[in-house]
Amino acid sequence: MNKEKIIIIGAGLSGVMIAYLLQKKGYNITILEADKRIGGRIETLKGSSGATMEMGATWFSKPHQNLIALLEEFEIPYFKQHTKGISFFETMSFVPPQRFEISDAEEPSFRIVGGTAKLIEKLITKVGLENIKTKSKVTAVKEIENYIEITDSNGIKHTATKIISTLPPHLLVQTIQFEPHLPEKIQRLAKKTHTWMGESIKFAVEYANPFWKENNYSGTLFSQASIIQEMYDHSNNDNKGFALKGFLNGGTYTLTKEQREEKVILQLTKVFGKEAANYVAYHEKVWREEPLTFFPYEQLVLGHENNGNSDYNKPLWNDKLYVSGSETASQNPGYMEGAIVAARNIATQF
Ligand SMILES: Cc1cc2nc3c(=O)[nH]c(=O)nc-3n(C[C@H](O)[C@H](O)[C@H](O)COP(=O)(O)OP(=O)(O)OC[C@H]3O[C@@H](n4cnc5c(N)ncnc54)[C@H](O)[C@@H]3O)c2cc1C
Numbered sequence: 001m002n003k004e005k006i007i008i009i010g011a012g013l014s015g016v017m018i019a020y021l022l023q024k025k026g027y028n029i030t031i032l033e034a035d036k037r038i039g040g041r042i043e044t045l046k047g048s049s050g051a052t053m054e055m056g057a058t059w060f061s062k063p064h065q066n067l068i069a070l071l072e073e074f075e076i077p078y079f080k081q082h083t084k085g086i087s088f089f090e091t092m093s094f095v096p097p098q099r100f101e102i103s104d105a106e107e108p109s110f111r112i113v114g115g116t117a118k119l120i121e122k123l124i125t126k127v128g129l130e131n132i133k134t135k136s137k138v139t140a141v142k143e144i145e146n147y148i149e150i151t152d153s154n155g156i157k158h159t160a161t162k163i164i165s166t167l168p169p170h171l172l173v174q175t176i177q178f179e180p181h182l183p184e185k186i187q188r189l190a191k192k193t194h195t196w197m198g199e200s201i202k203f204a205v206e207y208a209n210p211f212w213k214e215n216n217y218s219g220t221l222f223s224q225a226s227i228i229q230e231m232y233d234h235s236n237n238d239n240k241g242f243a244l245k246g247f248l249n250g251g252t253y254t255l256t257k258e259q260r261e262e263k264v265i266l267q268l269t270k271v272f273g274k275e276a277a278n279y280v281a282y283h284e285k286v287w288r289e290e291p292l293t294f295f296p297y298e299q300l301v302l303g304h305e306n307n308g309n310s311d312y313n314k315p316l317w318n319d320k321l322y323v324s325g326s327e328t329a330s331q332n333p334g335y336m337e338g339a340i341v342a343a344r345n346i347a348t349q350f
Helices: 013-024 065-073 117-127 169-175 184-191 250-254 257-272 336-348
Strands: 005-009 028-032 044-046 052-054 078-080 086-090 098-101 110-112 138-144 147-152 157-160 162-165 177-179 201-207 217-223 228-233 242-248 281-286 321-323
Touching: 005 013, 005 147, 005 157, 013 028, 013 117, 013 336, 028 157, 052 201, 052 242, 065 336, 147 162, 169 184, 201 250, 201 257, 217 257, 228 257, 242 257, 250 257, 257 281
Parallel strands: 005 028, 005 162, 086 217, 138 177, 162 321
Antiparallel strands: 044 052, 078 110, 086 098, 138 147, 147 157, 201 242, 201 281, 217 228, 228 242
């Protein structure tokens, strides 16, 4: 075992992946995670009907080679997103939706069997739950000669020779106190670095039967006319749990959950018929209300802005402080693939 003590901040995909890679190199790792849940922007819900529904990361495709290689290494199966049948596009609220079919030749998207959380669960078994301290929100980080002192929300002080942050950079500079201050350039960059999907609202409607498939509908809906903006079939691949799932118009975060639910069901019945009103449960997650993911920007920051900026590659404080996480990745930043690329990049530096 290497004597160096390394602390990783955040137990999302980047954090647990970095821990996995550095443990393999013999490092002593502790992860401090603010939430009681491990996974960050990966969260799979299990409904009462057995449907597994993603409130966070869901899809990947062939260019996401690092993710695919990891799933293969861990023997985690994945399957093609169902798109067969008639899909809908609503252009305006007062005209019937247009119908179209998605070609089989289109680049497929994949989902993980049993839900994206399977990947996190596997990484937890590799890293060891005892090395991940949940409900430990880092509030302050201080450089003291050749080590770093980290204070968490329980008032506990941890020390490490090196620390690696996996927080979205914007959240990092807005919510953790650094002594000495981080370089101005990094602070400015982080404040203008978009946190992918931070403003999004995910929803899922669970059904006892996949009535849309029975009517030869794919379950895909794109709309610029109502609350649902993008939606897909979200049934389990074993046909033992059924749901429709997608994204709501981000502006509707100002409504209550009940108001959003009512609008979603109204839109679904309009498009798919009255069977859509016979649902088991409605689920949603408003990510901009998650203080461990989203922090309001001081200025306009566009989707993916400054993601993958090469300045994140340079360690700070004489190589004791590393800024990682999906948004810092040189390839596919913001995505699960980016989280793995960023983790591999850190591992090469140790
Ligand atoms: C709604 C949504 C849909 C998405 N869809 C897809 C998709 O289909 N495909 C895809 O590839 N990607 C998707 N993504 C993106 C993907 O989820 C992320 O790229 C990836 O999960 C990021 O992992 P990460 O570990 O870098 O960051 P995070 O998952 O954000 O992890 C950061 C961790 O730090 C913790 N934390 C925060 N503050 C502190 C603190 N002060 N102290 C300690 N811990 C702290 C958080 O609780 C969290 O666990 C989606 C994301 C969302 C939100």
